[in-house]
């Protein structure tokens with residue numbers, strides 16, 4: 001009762017199929033077309049820049065070595081997290097993360113704001129043998145990264161590709177990618193040797209560990225967010 005108009009349609013298989021198809025097409029287009037005209041739904045944040053050539057290589061090593069299986073890079077808006085790791089992660093901070101490395105496991109701590117928390121020498125000691133810093137750590141040793149030479153043969157290409165995706169690299173940054181990566185690596189090595197008293201051999205100076213440390217030190221340093229006072233009753237947690 002009340003649905004009788006529908007019955008004849010159901011018996012006409014072809015017509016019914018075509019009309020169903022049409023309904024889905026119209027519904028699909030309504031959902032698909034508007035996003036093409038939107039400039040983006042993520043609020044941009046002042047100060048967020050793409051990674052330098054060396055940091056980008058470090059990031060690729062982070063992926064290759066599977067660091068994201070134990071470390072997240074996303075701080076959730078909960079008191080326990082913001083007290084420990086700092087202001088929660090905002091979408092705009094991750095516009096140059098391709099692919100994003102939010103992670104879904106935290107065997108080790110979140111790393112999204114680890115940059116600058118420790119000197120380079122701390123990372124130098126920690127990556128070689130994490131237990132020298134924290135005896136109970138189950139993080140594996142990454143001693144091989146001190147031997148394997150840093151491969152910069154694809155660095156320029158990587159920057160070129162990221163630029164096509166909208167990362168605002170200047171022409172010189174792309175053209176001099178290798179030289180800039182080497183220059184930044186030299187700064188890290190000089191800091192380790194001269195300021196922090198680490199004996200860095202020539203092999204180690206050209207090795208992958210330098211890129212990984214540069215990447216670590218960059219994480220979370222683009223934005224200067226105020227600490228969150230989550231204890232204040234009723235206040236929205238520290239958005240700038």
Ligand code: HEC
Pocket residue numbers: 061062065066067068069070071107108109110111114117130131133134137138139140142212216
């Ligand atoms: C098996 C899991 C595991 C893997 C894989 C792992 N880590 Fe860790 N990581 C830990 C644990 C647990 C800790 C905490 C104890 C410590 O400091 O060693 C930690 C600590 C750290 C810290 C210090 C963080 C802080 O705020 O104190 C850094 C930095 C770090 N890891 C980077 C890395 C990087 C980079 C990689 C990949 C090259 C990696 N980890 C791979 C488990 C892991």
